[in-house]
Structure formats: C-alpha cells, structure tokens
Amino acid sequence: MGLPVAIIGSGNIGTDLMYKLGRSDQLDLVALIGIDPESDGLARARALGYEAPANGIDWVSENPNAVKLVFDATSAYVHVRHAKVLAELGITAVDLTPAARGPKVIPPVNLMEHLDAPNVNMVTCGGQATTPMVAAVSRVTRVPYAEMVSTVSSKSAGPGTRQNIDEFTRTTSKALEEIGGAEIGKAIIILNPAEPPILMRNTVFCALPEGTDHDAVRESVISMVADVAKYVPGYRLKQEPVIEEGPFNTPGGVVPHRVVVLLEVEGAGDYLPTYAGNLDIMTAAAVRVGEAIATHQEVSA
Amino acid sequence: MTAVATEAPARDFRLIDSTLRDGSHAISHQYEVSQVEAIVRGLDAAGVQVIEVAHGDGLGGSSFNYGFSKVNELELIEAAVNATTNAQIACLLVPGIGTVDDLRRVRDLGVGVARIAVHCTEADITEQHIKIAHDLGMEAVGFLMMSHMNTPEGLLQQARLLESYGADTIYIADSAGAMTTNEVRARVAEIVGGINVPLGVHAHQNLQLAVANSIAAYEEGARNLDGTSAGLGAGAGNCPTEILAAVCEKNGINSGVNPLALMDVAEEITRPLMPRAQVVDRAGLLLGYAGVYGSFLLHAQKAAERYGVSQAEILLELGARKAVGGQEDMIIDVAVELARKHAAMEGTS
Numbered sequence: 001m002g003l004p005v006a007i008i009g010s011g012n013i014g015t016d017l018m019y020k021l022g023r024s025d026q027l028d029l030v031a032l033i034g035i036d037p038e039s040d041g042l043a044r045a046r047a048l049g050y051e052a053p054a055n056g057i058d059w060v061s062e063n064p065n066a067v068k069l070v071f072d073a074t075s076a077y078v079h080v081r082h083a084k085v086l087a088e089l090g091i092t093a094v095d096l097t098p099a100a101r102g103p104k105v106i107p108p109v110n111l112m113e114h115l116d117a118p119n120v121n122m123v124t125c126g127g128q129a130t131t132p133m134v135a136a137v138s139r140v141t142r143v144p145y146a147e148m149v150s151t152v153s154s155k156s157a158g159p160g161t162r163q164n165i166d167e168f169t170r171t172t173s174k175a176l177e178e179i180g181g182a183e184i185g186k187a188i189i190i191l192n193p194a195e196p197p198i199l200m201r202n203t204v205f206c207a208l209p210e211g212t213d214h215d216a217v218r219e220s221v222i223s224m225v226a227d228v229a230k231y232v233p234g235y236r237l238k239q240e241p242v243i244e245e246g247p248f249n250t251p252g253g254v255v256p257h258r259v260v261v262l263l264e265v266e267g268a269g270d271y272l273p274t275y276a277g278n279l280d281i282m283t284a285a286a287v288r289v290g291e292a293i294a295t296h297q298e299v300s301a
Numbered sequence: 302m303t304a305v306a307t308e309a310p311a312r313d314f315r316l317i318d319s320t321l322r323d324g325s326h327a328i329s330h331q332y333e334v335s336q337v338e339a340i341v342r343g344l345d346a347a348g349v350q351v352i353e354v355a356h357g358d359g360l361g362g363s364s365f366n367y368g369f370s371k372v373n374e375l376e377l378i379e380a381a382v383n384a385t386t387n388a389q390i391a392c393l394l395v396p397g398i399g400t401v402d403d404l405r406r407v408r409d410l411g412v413g414v415a416r417i418a419v420h421c422t423e424a425d426i427t428e429q430h431i432k433i434a435h436d437l438g439m440e441a442v443g444f445l446m447m448s449h450m451n452t453p454e455g456l457l458q459q460a461r462l463l464e465s466y467g468a469d470t471i472y473i474a475d476s477a478g479a480m481t482t483n484e485v486r487a488r489v490a491e492i493v494g495g496i497n498v499p500l501g502v503h504a505h506q507n508l509q510l511a512v513a514n515s516i517a518a519y520e521e522g523a524r525n526l527d528g529t530s531a532g533l534g535a536g537a538g539n540c541p542t543e544i545l546a547a548v549c550e551k552n553g554i555n556s557g558v559n560p561l562a563l564m565d566v567a568e569e570i571t572r573p574l575m576p577r578a579q580v581v582d583r584a585g586l587l588l589g590y591a592g593v594y595g596s597f598l599l600h601a602q603k604a605a606e607r608y609g610v611s612q613a614e615i616l617l618e619l620g621a622r623k624a625v626g627g628q629e630d631m632i633i634d635v636a637v638e639l640a641r642k643h644a645a646m647e648g649t650s
Binding site: 147149151154159162163164165166168169170186188189190191192193194201203205207238239242244248249250251258260262 | 363364365366369371396397398400401402420422423425426429430450607622623624625626627628629630631633634637638641
C-alpha cells in the first residue's frame with residue numbers, strides 16, 4: 001500500500017498529474033478534486049475509478065483521514081487558503097502554484113532537505129528545468145552570475161502564467177540563487193506561437209571565473225541531466241555543453257568564460273501533448289517529491 | 302541652424318525617437334552617459350517630442366542572452382531625463398525579460414512613457430504591465446513586435462486587447478523589417494478603423510523601405526512614427542529620422558521636427574559613434590527577406606565567427622524555425638548544430 005494522496009485542481013496540470021500518479025507504486029491516488037462537476041478532468045477521473053468530488057478543499061475537510069498528502073494544482077491565490085486548511089489537518093501539501101508558502105524544492109538538488117516540511121513548493125516549470133544545471137556548475141566552481149532563458153509554446157502557457165508573467169521571472173531567478181547556488185540569478189521567459197507547437201527549450205548560462213576546470217563543469221552538467229531524466233524522461237541536452245570565451249561583463253563581475261547549456265523537454269504526453277514539456281516537468285517533479293515524502297514517512301513511521 | 306518656431310502649426314504626427322533604445326543594438330549596448338546626453342540635447346533642440354532610452358531589449362535586457370550594458374540603463378535614463386528640456390523620456394519593457402519593478406524604478410527617475418512590447422500574438426501577457434504603467438501615471442503604449450507574422454485581422458484583435466487593458470497608444474513594429482509597403486498599408490488601415498486610440502508604426506530598413514513604409518503608414522492613418530538618428534538600430538537599421546523629416550516636409554506633412562537640425566545630430570553626434578555603417582548588406586537584407594528578428598544580426602555574426610559557420614546560414618535557419626524576438630539563445634544552438642553537421646559531412650567525404 002502506498003501513501004494515500006489527492007489532487008486539488010482538475011485543470012491541465014491536475015489531470016496530467018492524475019495519469020502520472022496512476023503509475024506510482026509509492027503513492028495511491030484516492031481523489032481528483034475539482035470545483036466544476038462538468039470538467040474534463042473530473043470526467044476522466046471518474047472513468048478511471050477515482051473519487052471525483054466537485055466541492056474543492058471542503059472534500060478534504062470532510063474526509064480528514066482519507067489522504068496524507070495533497071497536490072495543489074489550483075492557483076497561487078487559492079493555494080494560500082488551502083495551505084492553511086491542510087496545515088490544520090496535518091496533511092502535507094505539495095504546491096504546484098507560485099504561492100510559495102513552503103520551501104522551494106528542486107528534486108535532484110535539495111529534495112532530501114525538506115522531507116519533513118508540511119508544505120513544499122514546486123517553483124516554476126523553468127525553475128525545475130534550469131536550477132539543476134546551475135547547481136551542477138556551482139558544485140564544481142563559484143558561479144557569480146547565472147541566467148536562464150525558457151521558451152515555451154504559446155499553446156502551453158495558460159491564463160495563470162499569462163496574467164502574471166512577472167511571477168515566473170521573480171520566482172525562477174530566486175531559485176537560481178537560493179537553490180542553484182548562483183550569487184546573482186536572472187530568468188527570462190519567451191512564448192513562441194509557432195505551429196506545430198515547439199518543445200519547451202531552456203538555455204542556461206553560467207559565468208565561469210578564472211581558473212575553473214571546464215571539463216569538471218561539462219561532466220557535472222551531463223551527470224545532472226541524467227539525474228533529472230530519471231524522473232522526467234523527455235529532459236535532454238540539445239547539444240553538448242559549450243564553453244565560450246569572453247570576457248563577459250556580468251553583474252557578478254567580469255569573467256573570462258561562460259558555459260552554455262542548451263536543453264529541451266519533451267512531455268510524456270499523458271494528458272497534455274508532448275510539446276508541453278514545461279507542464280510535464282512540473283507534474284513529473286511533483287510525483288518525484290511525493291514519492292520521496294512517502295518513502296520517508298514510511299521509514300520514520 | 303534655426304530652432305523650431307514656437308508658432309509652428311500643430312504636428313501631423315508624433316515622432317518617437319529610439320536612437321537610445323533600438324540604436325543600442327547596433328553598438329552592442331555600449332552607450333556612455335556623455336553620448337546619451339549629447340544625443341538627447343540634439344534631439345530635444347530639433348523638436349523631437351519623445352525620446353526612448355533603455356537597453357536594446359528593453360528594461361532588464363542586460364544579460365548574457367542579449368549582451369550586457371556597459372553602463373546601467375538606469376544611469377543612462379537619469380542622464381537623459383536631466384538633459385532634456387521639452388522632450389519626454391520613454392522606456393520600453395518586454396514582459397518576460399523585465400518586470401513591473403523596472404517600471405516603478407524608471408517612473409521614479411522621471412520617465413513619462415512606458416512602451417510595453419510583446420510578440421504580435423501574445424498581447425494578453427501585458428495586462429498587468431499596461432495597468433501598472435497607467436497607475437504610475439505614465440502613458441502606456443502597447444507595442445506589437447514582429448507584426449509581419451500576423452494578419453491585419455489578427456493584429457486588430459491583439460490591438461483591441463491592448464486597448465482593453467488601457468493602452469493609450471498602440472504600435473505595430475516591423476521588427477524584422479520584412480514588410481512591403483502594401484503589407485504595411487493593409488495592416489494600418491485595418492487597425493486604425495477598429496480601435497479608438499492612436500496607432501503608431503515602427504519600421505526597419507532591412508528591405509530599404511523604412512521611410513516609404515512610414516509615410517504609407519501615415520497616409521493610412523498612423524499618427525505615431527518611430528525612427529532613429531542616422532537609422533542606428535537593430536538589423537539594417539531603423540527609419541532614419543532626418544530622412545523621414547525631410548521627406549515629410551517635401552510631402553507637406555508637418556513632422557514638428559527640424560530636418561536640418563536632425564541632419565546635424567546624425568552627422569555630428571550619431572555617425573561618429575557608429576562601429577559600422579548602417580547599411581543593407583547581405584545579412585541585413587536576409588533578415589527582411591527571411592523575416593528574422595533584427596536584433597539577431599550581431600549575435601549571429603559573433604556566433605558565426607565563434608563556430609566557423611556562415612552568418613547567412615544561421616539567419617536563414619532561424620527564419621525557418623520561426624524564432625521570435627528574444628530567442629537569441631537559439632543562435633548558439635543553431636551555430637553549434639551547423640558546425641557539427643559540417644564536421645560530419647567533411648568526415649564522410
């Protein structure tokens with residue numbers, strides 16, 4: 001028996017997450033909870049034999065012992081309220097919104113530090129894709145400045161992202177610093193409307209100070225890509241990491257070189273089409289976090 | 302040189318000068334305070350009403366991806382505000398690159414016009430920025446980039462969204478310098494008839510049509526036109542304001558600016574700081590021909606040198622992949638891939 005869990009939010013993210021949780025040994029999905037009984041997500045949940053209530057967080061309050069962990073795929077605004085309810089019930093929250101009530105988690109970098117946190121935050125899609133690369137560089141050299149550029153297909157950027165695109169740049173740049181280990185981080189996001197839709201692309205630049213072992217940087221990046229690909233199978237290098245010669249006058253000082261890591265993320269195509277790697281990496285990372293918490297709770301129980 | 306007479310009749314359109322923003326691309330964002338002061342004084346004295354100052358890719362554009370500014374743009378903006386007497390200082394912000402925090406900072410420095418720039422199909426990401434620009438008391442301009450990639454009807458729909466968020470002025474930008482005069486006419490005519498705020502056009506020189514397209518836009522009802530001194534700008538350059546002013550005068554259109562004074566600025570201040578002549582060479586023409594974002598030009602040149610591939614090949618590939626403004630990182634991707642393909646072909650021959 002796995003840890004009983006529920007998902008709140010029956011939109012794209014919540015529904016995609018449902019399919020992924022269906023394959024998990026450590027997590028037992030009990031319910032996909034929505035607010036619109038007519039939603040496609042709830043219909044699919046019913047068809048798969050899950051509970052599919054349409055009374056939102058109230059279902060959790062009415063069934064306080066049904067689940068031990070809740071994935072919240074609603075919105076930042078709504079999660080603030082949910083976070084309080086879940087905390088009072090003693091239910092762990094994995095937050096896929098930008099609300100950031102709990103510590104930010106990037107699985108291959110800091111997951112083990114937050115297994116006991118009552119609420120963990122999944123940062124942003126771009127943060128999940130690029131923070132591990134910055135961390136890979138910062139574990140072999142000082143990174144005075146790091147920058148990520150995320151390009152996602154217009155079709156995969158929902159109204160939440162569109163109405164608050166600044167949230168993405170702020171949260172992601174902070175993650176590059178706090179979790180990636182860069183002294184200064186910057187994030188850029190671009191929407192591309194091309195048809196057929198493009199796969200999610202990410203480019204990570206890190207400033208490399210004098211004396212950096214470039215081979216060590218390349219190896220560390222390649223090994224971290226493999227770590228991410230373990231839970232996001234469509235995550236891959238578009239090219240081998242390249243080291244370019246400057247000098248570069250970065251906000252963290254002048255450096256002689258930079259490493260450029262070019263990545264693409266192809267989604268698993270569970271509910272969302274494969275081009276939506278940006279949404280897939282969020283749901284895949286959330287499952288990874290949920291599974292680690294389940295294993296941890298089993299061990300400590 | 303004569304100053305603009307104060308009793309001059311009302312202007313027929315508003316000229317927005319972008320030498321200190323779009324022009325920044327052409328000098329790889331290396332503006333210094335003294336250059337900004339000299340250009341602002343010259344433009345202001347020539348009667349230019351609005352002068353845009355920022356990193357070429359807008360506020361917050363200083364980066365690995367777009368090139369680091371030599372001097373922080375806030376310092377340059379402050380210098381511009383202090384150097385101007387009549388002209389308003391404007392800035393440009395691309396949501397996804399800069400944030401509303403940047404708008405607040407420049408408002409505090411005295412910037413009066415905020416141009417919120419977005420790819421021509423993605424207007425709905427600007428709502429927050431246009432509203433906040435308004436709340437801060439700035440004129441909010443919605444600026445649709447790469448307008449050749451959308452139809453007249455599609456652009457009108459996007460323009461209406463911008464208007465619904467509170468944009469005071471709407472712009473279409475031919476960021477790839479890819480539009481023929483007829484294409485500009487069709488777009489302007491369609492949009493002007495469907496919105497209740499003034500429309501502007503931002504032209505580029507890649508097909509050598511910037512001035513002609515600007516005049517055509519005016520004839521179809523555009524009442525804001527962009528340009529830069531000596532055409533300094535991304536790609537083969539922008540609409541050269543001194544030429545635009547001269548052509549307007551000959552056509553009996555009152556631009557409100559003094560062509561002779563602008564010629565002096567172009568010749569004596571702008572040209573001496575240009576690292577390369579602003580001409581339509583092969584790479585510049587290719588941008589317009591293949592519909593590629595003008596700012597890619599110098600980045601593609603650098604990547605071509607770095608990886609031993611052709612700049613033209615990179616630009617054509619970017620056009621084929623439908624890259625949009627801001628995707629400068631794709632240039633490295635394409636260059637590395639081309640270099641690898643060439644190496645593989647040599648290996649097999």
